[in-house]
Amino acid sequence: MGVSSRNHTTKACIPRSIFPYISILALFSLAVVVLFKVDDFIFRTKTVVGHNLEPTPWHLFPPKDVNEGPRYARASKIIQCSYLTCLRRSSYAVEQGPSRSSSPTSTCPSFFHWIHHDLEPWSRSRISFSTLMEARQLAAFRVVIVGGRLYVDFYYDCVQSRAMFTIWGFLQLLKRYPGLVPDVDLMFDCMDKPVVNKTEYELGTKGPPPPLFRYCTTSGHLDIPFPDWSFWGWPEVNIRPWVEEFKSIKQGSQDVIWRRKWPRAYWKGNPDVQSPIRTELLNCNDSRKWGAEILRQNWFEEAKGGFEQSKLSKQCNHRYKIYAEGYAWSVSLKYILSCGSLSLIISPQYEDFFSRGLVPKENYWPVSDIDLCRSIKFAVDWGNANPSQAEAIGKRGQIFMESLSMDRVYDYMYHLVSEYSKLQDFKPAPPSSAQEVCEESLLCFADAKLREFLESSTASSSLSLPCTLQPADHDLIESWIQKKRKIIGDVRMMEKKRA
Numbered sequence: 001m002g003v004s005s006r007n008h009t010t011k012a013c014i015p016r017s018i019f020p021y022i023s024i025l026a027l028f029s030l031a032v033v034v035l036f037k038v039d040d041f042i043f044r045t046k047t048v049v050g051h052n053l054e055p056t057p058w059h060l061f062p063p064k065d066v067n068e069g070p071r072y073a074r075a076s077k078i079i080q081c082s083y084l085t086c087l088r089r090s091s092y093a094v095e096q097g098p099s100r101s102s103s104p105t106s107t108c109p110s111f112f113h114w115i116h117h118d119l120e121p122w123s124r125s126r127i128s129f130s131t132l133m134e135a136r137q138l139a140a141f142r143v144v145i146v147g148g149r150l151y152v153d154f155y156y157d158c159v160q161s162r163a164m165f166t167i168w169g170f171l172q173l174l175k176r177y178p179g180l181v182p183d184v185d186l187m188f189d190c191m192d193k194p195v196v197n198k199t200e201y202e203l204g205t206k207g208p209p210p211p212l213f214r215y216c217t218t219s220g221h222l223d224i225p226f227p228d229w230s231f232w233g234w235p236e237v238n239i240r241p242w243v244e245e246f247k248s249i250k251q252g253s254q255d256v257i258w259r260r261k262w263p264r265a266y267w268k269g270n271p272d273v274q275s276p277i278r279t280e281l282l283n284c285n286d287s288r289k290w291g292a293e294i295l296r297q298n299w300f301e302e303a304k305g306g307f308e309q310s311k312l313s314k315q316c317n318h319r320y321k322i323y324a325e326g327y328a329w330s331v332s333l334k335y336i337l338s339c340g341s342l343s344l345i346i347s348p349q350y351e352d353f354f355s356r357g358l359v360p361k362e363n364y365w366p367v368s369d370i371d372l373c374r375s376i377k378f379a380v381d382w383g384n385a386n387p388s389q390a391e392a393i394g395k396r397g398q399i400f401m402e403s404l405s406m407d408r409v410y411d412y413m414y415h416l417v418s419e420y421s422k423l424q425d426f427k428p429a430p431p432s433s434a435q436e437v438c439e440e441s442l443l444c445f446a447d448a449k450l451r452e453f454l455e456s457s458t459a460s461s462s463l464s465l466p467c468t469l470q471p472a473d474h475d476l477i478e479s480w481i482q483k484k485r486k487i488i489g490d491v492r493m494m495e496k497k498r499a
């Protein structure tokens with residue numbers, strides 16, 4: 001018995017003494033596998049600041065350095081910001097906001113009519129899921145709003161902090177109108193140039209065009225313009241959120257009265273952005289001959305000097321301010337118009353969501369891109385010969401920008417998103433690869449400077465409903481286009497007569 005018992009014990013002892021090692025080994029391997037999987041998972045997680053994302057292939061830029069730094073720190077940040085932060089919050093939908101029975105509001109500004117125009121390509125076909133998926137190839141990210149929550153599927157990184165500030169804009173829209181923003185599924189490209197060629201889709205040989213949101217379009221494109229990131233701020237060049245920036249520019253514009261403003265045209269910016277018109281503008285840099293001062297903005301130097309020399313509020317001392325498009329549209333348009341000087345707009349190709357509301361000789365002066373310097377000179381001479389008219393047009397430009405308050409920007413976003421959502425013939429649902437993004441999770445990724453800009457551009461929930469959108473009116477838009485063309489034609493005639 002004893003022996004057998006010992007044998008038995010020994011037999012039993014062997015596994016018992018090895019078992020812990022086996023278990024430890026098993027646990028260890030499991031841990032390694034889990035860690036490896038988690039690690040793999042974390043290092044595949046795409047974020048609003050660009051982790052694990054390549055720059056958009058259609059517009060390359062130097063990749064950001066978010067993937068640098070200790071692996072552990074990066075992983076814990078991604079886990080915390082992307083996976084844990086939004087769990088703690090409630091949906092915007094349950095917060096207090098305007099109710100549908102709130103008092104009736106004002107009619108939207110007339111340029112909101114363009115919302116119908118921009119969505120017209122889908123008015124008959126509507127937007128199917130497969131049409132949406134065609135736009136995926138052209139998008140940097142996909143935004144899905146369901147039940148007042150925002151989900152983002154990231155495809156490519158966007159230059160600087162564009163993605164962050166654009167998505168922040170969507171979050172603020174949800175905050176401003178809790179419970180009002182419908183479920184929606186849309187594709188967004190954050191780079192500059194429109195790509196959906198109108199002519200190609202008008203032939204009728206292709207299906208409906210891919211619905212793609214971006215910051216601008218042209219009359220030859222079907223891209224859907226949406227307010228750009230700079231309304232919430234552009235930290236890289238120290239441009240404050242629109243509310244603050246407008247206020248300070250307007251204040252700065254009052255430093256010098258019209259009579260004392262320098263009777264010349266002024267432009268300061270970056271000419272090295274592959275913009276033929278900006279390159280040509282450099283040739284007009286002659287106060288005597290062309291009445292224009294053209295200055296080069298060196299952002300690198302400005303950043304070093306704390307942006308003291310680039311304060312927009314200090315650039316309103318000329319009677320005329322030139323607007324020249326950059327690589328595509330330029331965010332500078334709104335700051336130029338805000339000065340209350342006479343804006344000399346060089347025949348733009350690109351349109352952002354609000355610029356289509358501008359009327360030549362009403363709130364700006366149209367300058368020709370053909371014989372550019374002479375056209376600028378003509379405008380300057382006209383303004384100096386007709387100072388009260390020039391001042392009035394300048395003032396109306398400023399008033400136009402003042403009326404484009406953030407409230408109106410949110411209203412535009414609201415109506416655009418709402419009208420778009422009515423065209424969807426499928427029920428929006430976030431794909432499994434999308435992540436919920438909430439204010440806190442986005443802030444979680446922001447460094448101190450970004451955070452400061454973001455926090456100073458938060459919206460609060462509105463007590464009233466959005467402005468009332470007028471019904472679609474195709475003829476109205478057509479008549480605006482004709483009217484604009486005629487006024488510009490008249491100015492060209494005036495120039496010719498004098499030449």
Ligand SMILES: *[C@@H]1O[C@H](CO)[C@@H](O)[C@H](O)[C@H]1NC(C)=O
Pocket residue numbers: 197198199200220221
């Ligand atoms: C659209 O495509 C047509 C034909 O392919 C081309 O001639 C036209 O220039 C394109 N339009 C734009 C705005 O790129």
Ligand SMILES: *[C@@H]1O[C@H](CO)[C@@H](O)[C@H](O)[C@H]1NC(C)=O
Pocket residue numbers: 282285293294295296
């Ligand atoms: C334009 O001319 C002024 C005065 O001659 C000069 O200081 C300035 O650097 C010139 N601008 C550019 C872009 O060369």
